[in-house]
Amino acid sequence: MTSLDTDQLGQGRRQGRTLADQAYERILAMIVEKKVAIGDKLPTEKELCAELEVSRPVLRRAMDRLREDGVIVSRQGSGSFVNRRPDEAALRFAPAGSIADIQRVFEFRAAIESEAAFLAAQRRTEAELKDLKTALAALDRCIETGALGVAEDDTFHRLICVAGDNQFLTAARNSMKANILTGINLTRNLSLTKTAERLQLVQAEHYAIVDAIERREPEAARQAMRAHIENARRRMFGGTP
Template identity: 35%
Template sequence: MTSWKERRVTGPVIRKPMQEVLLEKSPSGPAGFVLNKRQSMGDQLYGQILEQITSGRLPEGTRLPAEIELCKMFGVSRPVVRQALQRLQADGLVHARQGSGTYVMARPADRLASFAEPQRVAEFLRCIEVRLVLEGSAARFAAERRSPSELQAIELAHDLFAQEVARGQLSPQGDLAFHMAVAAASNNDFYPLLLEHLHEALEGFMNISLSLTRTSPRERASAVLQEHALIVEAIRVQDPDAAEVAMKFHITQARRRVIDRNRD
């Protein structure tokens, strides 16, 4: 009987044992699971598996080891393994089949590894969960409360970002300036303060997302700009529901652009 070490959904079996695939030395660092005080164990395990998926060492269709095996391989608890697998599944990278196991379902763009370490990608994607709530709410209040001068600031940030798109020189600073202008227009100082607190993760995520966009077909940059335009228009006409939906849609799409190789 074929073991979990070799089994695939379709195609030939993997000749190398799964433990060796997951623990082998990668171009970006040593083999094994080395704790980093700045990052949670869940983030690091997510990053370890993500790196193997992105590199192609774990191709689509590969069955991952069982939870208990991953615990032994990486020296972590079962809750840590479950957290990493749940987030990989939420990102559409793996899929759990009841009674069968967890399988690799998708692979991000190869060049993702050129723009950030996999563990940092996990951290940045976790920040998206906070941004959805925080910035969706800020956009709603901006639509309700913005002054003419605050709308002008949002439109100026949008125009400057559009100029970057036209030049093919998108920057995290330009993108962040737009989001900060929306937060400031909420007329609640906590929104820009909280975004400022998330600055490192925000800028890191935007750097990955915009780097992928710069190296993709031009339509991708146009999509980002159009999403910004929908937010601006909703705030301009003071439609809180539309502003919140537009902002959440934009952030969700940005997340998908990072992890889905088919969005090139």
């Protein structure tokens, strides 16, 4: 690695991997704006580095994340190809420059909230279970009325942390509340642009979590929560495959 690469990579780390984030979002925008069609090969590493003004290590980090999101696929000896075009609405609803951060928040939530669901299935009280069912009913009403439901969605997930009876998990989630709300706002806005079945699918995932908590099945609750959050992350990129 050259001294320039080392310096630039270090700068990216110090700034929360800002350079990789910017490269990630610019390549994503190229795909969303149809500058590269599904099935088409992306420009070479050298060409992308020149266009984005980043080093190869920074670009490779961005490309790794695009592969994780299923947006691109790499073929040995052939390069990287566009596999999926995210909905343009994903960029429209997300605050400028926030897509990479939102994706990281989903990773954070998968870790924190899956464990909270596990503990909630072990420790929840009858009163806490009743509160969760009330929160589910509020989300049902959002679907019926066409309301966005960001606050209701956040309340549901917060109550699971409360039922887990671990103040550190609750504090960790609270510390990221603004970022979490941004992600919930984006995913629920995207769902409203889809069919009613999309919202029902999301709500079915909520019911699966509560069902496992009610039955006191910790591992099932953990897996249901992880599946829900990972599905939400994938739904951000649920455009044309």
